[in-house]
Amino acid sequence: MNGQPCIRGMRLTVRRVVEAVAIYPNRDDLFRNYPELEPEDVRQALAFAAASLEDSATESDSATLLRRLGHDCMHVGEIGMSKAADEEILAFSLGSSAVVVKLDAESHAILAVSGAKRPSVIRMRLQGLGAPRSSKWFERSRPVSKLSCSAAP
Numbered sequence: 001m002n003g004q005p006c007i008r009g010m011r012l013t014v015r016r017v018v019e020a021v022a023i024y025p026n027r028d029d030l031f032r033n034y035p036e037l038e039p040e041d042v043r044q045a046l047a048f049a050a051a052s053l054e055d056s057a058t059e060s061d062s063a064t065l066l067r068r069l070g071h072d073c074m075h076v077g078e079i080g081m082s083k084a085a086d087e088e089i090l091a092f093s094l095g096s097s098a099v100v101v102k103l104d105a106e107s108h109a110i111l112a113v114s115g116a117k118r119p120s121v122i123r124m125r126l127q128g129l130g131a132p133r134s135s136k137w138f139e140r141s142r143p144v145s146k147l148s149c150s151a152a153p
Contacts, residue, residue, distance in 0.1 A: 005048060007041045017045035074098075086110055093119040 005014045012034070021042060024030035031037060063075035076082050081089060086106045093100045099120045100107055107121045 007037070007045060010036060012036070014045045014048050017042060018049045021046065090116075090119060090121075 006012060007014065007017060017034075017037065020030055020034060020037075024033060027039070027042075030042070031039075063073045063078070067073050076084060076089060079092075081092065084092075087110060089100060090107060090110060092098070094116075097119075101121075111117075111121065
């Protein structure tokens, strides 16, 4: 299925199951239209989809925990930039000598295309890491002057 996660090896993707749940809020209708599905399949598909979503609240929690570890850290939501484009976040970070911590790759691409060498960007690639575990990762690293934790738009 083109590398998409599937249900129990069926040719039924997690995405299709989540869409079916939205189309058929009545589970009886859902199972009538998808007789191969079992309630556990739906539960696991929804859990997988939820774990795959980026959570800006978790990132905000990470900023709080990082401050407790001695990092001079802010979340974009705390400075009114939660809806800002990556270019704006990079410009702010450059002007304030902050390091940007992101879950996505757009900032790296912007820096590469522009040829800029600053600001520094750390890309968190561990899906579902969450605030406590991401903070432990930073706890093992040396403190930096400022971190700007930003949510992916």
